[in-house]
Each structure stands twice: as structure tokens, then as C-alpha cells.
Amino acid sequence: ETLMSLIECKNINRYFGSGANRVHVLKDVSLSIEKGDFVAIIGQSGSGKSTLMNILGCLDSATSGSYQIDGIETAKMEPDELAALRRERFGFIFQRYNLLGSLTARDNVALPAVYMGMGGKERSNRAEKLLQDLGLEGKEGNKPSELSGGQQQRVALARALVLKPKVLLFDEPLSNLDANLRRAMREKIRELQQSLGITSLYVTHDQTEAFAVSDEVIVMNKGKIMQKAPAKELYLRPNSLFLANFMGESSIFDGELANGTVNIHGYCIPLSDSAQFSLPDGPCLVGIRPEAIFLAAEGSEAQHCEIKSAVYMGNHWEVI
Numbered sequence: 001e002t003l004m005s006l007i008e009c010k011n012i013n014r015y016f017g018s019g020a021n022r023v024h025v026l027k028d029v030s031l032s033i034e035k036g037d038f039v040a041i042i043g044q045s046g047s048g049k050s051t052l053m054n055i056l057g058c059l060d061s062a063t064s065g066s067y068q069i070d071g072i073e074t075a076k077m078e079p080d081e082l083a084a085l086r087r088e089r090f091g092f093i094f095q096r097y098n099l100l101g102s103l104t105a106r107d108n109v110a111l112p113a114v115y116m117g118m119g120g121k122e123r124s125n126r127a128e129k130l131l132q133d134l135g136l137e138g139k140e141g142n143k144p145s146e147l148s149g150g151q152q153q154r155v156a157l158a159r160a161l162v163l164k165p166k167v168l169l170f171d172e173p174l175s176n177l178d179a180n181l182r183r184a185m186r187e188k189i190r191e192l193q194q195s196l197g198i199t200s201l202y203v204t205h206d207q208t209e210a211f212a213v214s215d216e217v218i219v220m221n222k223g224k225i226m227q228k229a230p231a232k233e234l235y236l237r238p239n240s241l242f243l244a245n246f247m248g249e250s251s252i253f254d255g256e257l258a259n260g261t262v263n264i265h266g267y268c269i270p271l272s273d274s275a276q277f278s279l280p281d282g283p284c285l286v287g288i289r290p291e292a293i294f295l296a297a298e299g300s301e302a303q304h305c306e307i308k309s310a311v312y313m314g315n316h317w318e319v320i
């Protein structure tokens with residue numbers, strides 16, 4: 001018996017439309033998520049993040065490929081089987097809170113438990129405990145219109161947790177909130193995820209947010225997973241030109257590699273051992289992070305450069 005990951009996708013493709021309007025939205029996506037992982041998914045708008053999340057959360061099915069959750073293959077499931085799986089295992093938090101305006105915070109949180117036929121006492125207890133954990137003590141009886149945006153999103157978070165799901169799926173949950181509140185909320189989400197140890201996937205287009213909440217980040221582009229790695233690895237060891245340009249600022253130069261040294265227009269930089277042995281000699285592209293470049297004292301052995309402009313950015317200067 002092989003050890004299965006909690007979530008395991010193999011070669012998932014998703015097409016929408018038909019005939020000339022057929023679009024290929026997910027392209028051979030393979031992915032494993034272990035129990036307890038917190039993985040962020042980033043990528044430009046339209047790169048397929050929500051489509052992937054909907055399939056993972058059993059809101060949608062792949063056109064081809066295999067998707068197993070907890071060892072259960074979902075590929076050939078009927079819609080009602082899929083819906084049951086979704087209710088049992090997943091909690092969703094979307095950008096729109098979708099709270100019912102006529103219900104109190106407590107009843108909004110308890111609502112999924114009503115559908116599952118849970119008793120009234122147990123429901124209220126669970127809802128109140130979650131609202132307390134999320135810092136909403138005293139607001140249990142408030143209607144959504146009596147709560148701020150951040151408070152409403154915490155009610156939505158509590159509602160997603162009320163059935164004790166195995167996996168939490170966040171799709172741009174903080175996009176409606178202003179910058180300060182977003183920061184506070186992402187800390188709250190991180191704290192909660194760590195205390196519950198709940199497996200979480202978190203879609204955002206905000207790189208800082210992705211780094212702040214997660215252990216690992218998936219970068220998507222045009223329906224493909226480009227790289228899946230901890231933030232530090234993505235930044236220090238991007239696996240492609242796309243990633244090098246995607247993560248932070250970098251300048252790309254034409255270079256020539258020979259004898260463990262890369263030559264950029266006559267300026268030679270020795271490479272570290274690991275880079276030397278993994279790269280073939282010949283023409284190459286060299287990506288340099290701006291913060292890796294230092295100003296040297298006059299007269300020292302350094303490359304002479306001409307500064308075209310320098311902009312003061314507070315904690316650094318941007319020099320071109």
C-alpha cells in the first residue's frame with residue numbers, strides 16, 4: 001500500500017465551452033497536498049486559480065484526469081455524491097461573505113449544521129465557541145448589517161468551520177477589505193490555521209499575503225502550475241524565467257558561462273559551487289536581484305555603472 005496525500009491531483013484538465021468557443025483553462029495540473037499543510041495559490045487574474053479551487057472543493061469536476069481526496073477518487077462521481085463529499089470535508093471562504101441578512105451572526109454560523117440535521121443546542125454551542133475564538137464575543141446576536149466588513153468575514157470563517165471540515169478553501173477572502181484590516185485578518189487566519197492544524201488552500205493575487213499566511217506557495221500561469229515551493233525557495237531558486245520575473249524585482253542579462261564564471265558584457269562573476277555543477281557552459285541568462293548589488297567605494301575593483309535615475313522609497317532607493 002502506498003502512502004497517499006490528503007489531496008492528490010494527476011493531470012487535471014478543464015475545458016469550458018464547446019466547438020470554436022472551447023477554452024483550455026487547466027492544463028495537466030498535478031498536485032499533492034499533505035494533511036495540515038497551508039498552501040497559497042498565486043497567479044494573475046484568469047490564470048485558473050478559482051477553477052482549480054472549485055475542482056478541489058468538489059464544486060466542479062475536471063474534464064479529464066484524476067482527483068483523489070482522502071483516497072477517494074472523484075473523477076466519475078455523480079453530482080449528488082460530489083455534493084455529499086463537499087459538505088463532509090470542505091469549508092469555503094470566498095471574497096463575498098454571502099451571509100444571510102435576516103439571521104444573527106450565531107445563526108449564520110450555525111446554518112450549515114441545520115442542513116446536516118444537528119440539534120439546536122449543539123449548533124449554538126459550536127457557533128458561539130467559534131465566534132468567541134475569532135474575537136466576536138458579544139456580537140453573537142448581531143445581524144450582518146450591524147457588523148464591520150472584517151467582522152462579517154470572521155463570521156463567514158466561523159461558518160466554514162462549524163462542521164469541522166478537513167480542508168479549508170479560501171478564494172481571495174480579504175480582497176474586499178482595506179489594507180490595515182487585511183493585515184490583521186491574515187494574521188488571524190494564520191493563527192487559527194495553526195491552532196486547528198487544518199489543511200488549507202488560499203488563493204490570492206497578493207504575493208505578500210501569500211507569503212504571510214502559508215508554508216508553501218503555488219504559482220500559476222495560463223492554467224499551469226509553474227512552481228510549488230516555500231516562499232524563500234521561490235524567491236532564491238525560481239525554476240524558470242517566468243518565476244524569476246514574477247517574484248519580486250529582477251534584472252535579466254545575457255551572459256556567457258565558462259569555468260565556473262559568468263561573463264556579463266565583460267564583467268565576470270564567479271558562481272557558487274552548486275550553481276557551477278548544475279549548469280552547462282555556454283550562453284545563458286543571468287537574473288540579478290537589485291538588493292544583491294552594492295555600491296562600492298571609488299577606486300575599488302567594481303563595475304562602473306551610470307545612474308540614470310534614483311528614487312527615494314523610504315527604506316531603500318530605487319536606482320536605474
Ligand code: ADP
Nearest residue numbers: 016017023025044045046047048049050051052
Ligand atoms: P482566476 O481565478 O485565476 O482569476 P479563473 O479560474 O476564474 O481565473 O478563470 C480562468 C479562465 O477560465 C478565465 O479565462 C475565465 O474566463 C475562464 N472561465 C472560468 N470559468 C468559466 C466558465 N464557466 N465558462 C467559460 N470560461 C470560464
Ligand code: MG
Nearest residue numbers: 049050051171
Ligand atoms: Mg478567481
